[in-house]
Amino acid sequence: MYSQNDIDEAVAAGALSADSADSLRRFLDQARAMPAVDDEQFRLITGFNDIFVSIAAAILLFAVGWIGQSIGESLGIVVKDGPSALAPAAVAATAWGLATFFTGKRRMALPSILLLLAFVGGVAATIGFLEALVYNGDNLQGERAVIVGGVAGSIAAAVGAAAAYVHWRRFHVPITVAAGAASVSAIVAGLLLAALGEGPNTTNVMLGLVLLLGIGVFLFAMRWDSSDPQRLTRRSDVAFWLHLLAAPMIVHPVFTLLGLNNGTSGVGEGLVVIALYVALAITALAIDRRALLVSALAYVLFALNRLFETAGAVELNVALTALVIGSALLLLSAFWHQARAAIVTRLPGGLQSHLPVLGPAALSPRPT
Template sequence: MTDQNVDGLRRFVAARRGHVDATEHERFRLLTGFNDVFVAVCCIMILAAAAYLGSRVHEALAGAAMAVVSWGLAEYFTRRLRLSLSSIVLLIGFAGGTLAAGLMGMVDLLDLKNVRDPADAAGAVAAATLLAGAGSYAHWRRFMVPITVAAGSAIGLSALFALLLLAVPSLRDSITVMVLVGGLAMFAIAMRWDSQDRERNTRRSDVAFWLHLAASPMIIHPVFSWVGVNGAVQVVSPGLALAACIGTYLAIALVSLAIDRRAMLISALVYVLYAMGQLFSMAGTAREMNMALAALVIGSGLLLLSARWEAARRLLVPRLPGQVREALPLAR
């Protein structure tokens, strides 16, 4: 079936059911059915057993065994049955096993077991992440599981960070900046995938979803650390820090609306709940009431935003510059 046939069939079914449009809301494929859950649980059990048996021989073989078994199971459950959740579990098992095997192998080879500072093991981390990155690329070429691009990008960034620390050890004091830059780079990659599927009908949209989900905490944590919400930086008064926190969350909400992705709002939720709780505390509210009131206010606001999400996008997107609009999902 062509893309036009699929889109026409989807609209026809939505109209028969009395819905607006089946492509109106953000979607991602997590479950294929309950059999998918059943298979995923069984896969986890098998991978855990393979890792344990491998570790009885050598620590590096635990990850290697998990990677080999994950690939073998993916040949059937991913490539033939296309089970969504099981494919995610098997991808994580393969990427994590490859990374663990490389890391434990390098630690044993270079005798780094007693190293306390992770920066001192940057060479081992770089080698392990490069191996895991190559494995993730091979896995993508074979199975094309949407989460693979996000996992591979995260592993690639880890390899880059390790190589930078190896070349310039003084950068260990700038880890937060490196994480933020990496998060922004991953966000740009996600937007690239999103711009290729503005209708959100193909695998590209699923790839972009996982990229946004991986990029969001990398962007959110450094930003909220710098405004002082978690006590990491206290360059301004607590009131100004909390105001900056809430203002940052509002800016994140606008970005989330524009790109039609909610991952950033979820990633920043803990920070803004803490900030709102502190505001209620400064207003004299009893301590045990702070988080309850904060959760009520933020939850109500997000629920209202969810209910009027498309209407808010219709107001926001047309006011953006033309080149920006062309890279965003269509406002319906």
């Protein structure tokens, strides 16, 4: 990167004309002012040191959890000769301590994500294991097991949500909001499971609830996205992780109810899956988020594979499926800006104002 002083010295030495220097300054100013959109950028690593610290932190957390488990076994604080609540508690405490330095002071992206997940997951697991320890001697079965499990899961998720809130207030790691949203969703799901009990329609009702919760998380993510349409602040990163959470919560229930997970789907269901994937692609283009496409990828691969099998291409069905999907995704990636511009410009102006702005690559004419 050249400084203004370097450019001035180049002009003084005759290596660069004054007009060229002014043109270069204008170009740099415009480049810096351009919104960083249409590429769905977010901070994951700032250098290899992020990976190095993450590996070291994971090893340390594993060791601390192992030691906590050993201490719990020696003290008899275990769930039916299984996990001990001391293990996740030690992991959560260590993760918070590491976060005070690597997140609070160093602001390292990947280690911060790892430590946040370890802290919130450790806190929730600690409460869950303690609850299991209370019922350690009870032989829970059938309806009672479902009810107790739902309530216990909701309590653990509620404590996990509180832990995510405390972590957010202290460190403001973008993924924390998604962790809190996942915890709140788990609270609602656990309470409904406890209310329904064991019944023939419990699975379908729970899938419907997860779908509704996924839509709610998606709308919550759009609220964060709409507050930063140029994607210049941390709000865009928060929205990214919320979209990454919402996508499987929306996709999995829909495709499971279509029978893709139990092998009962036919040609009709396969065509419906393809149509839904196209709708997801249009939505992903409009909001400039690729998470929807990635989350539904396994389902559309399975559906297209079944269609090729039905058509008689049994030997090449996997290769043909990979060829079609891989080529389509690469073409979509290559022309993402143009495809997004074609969709967004046809939407109502009020809706466009809540979507990420179109980048210069989408607005510039295509070369001839």
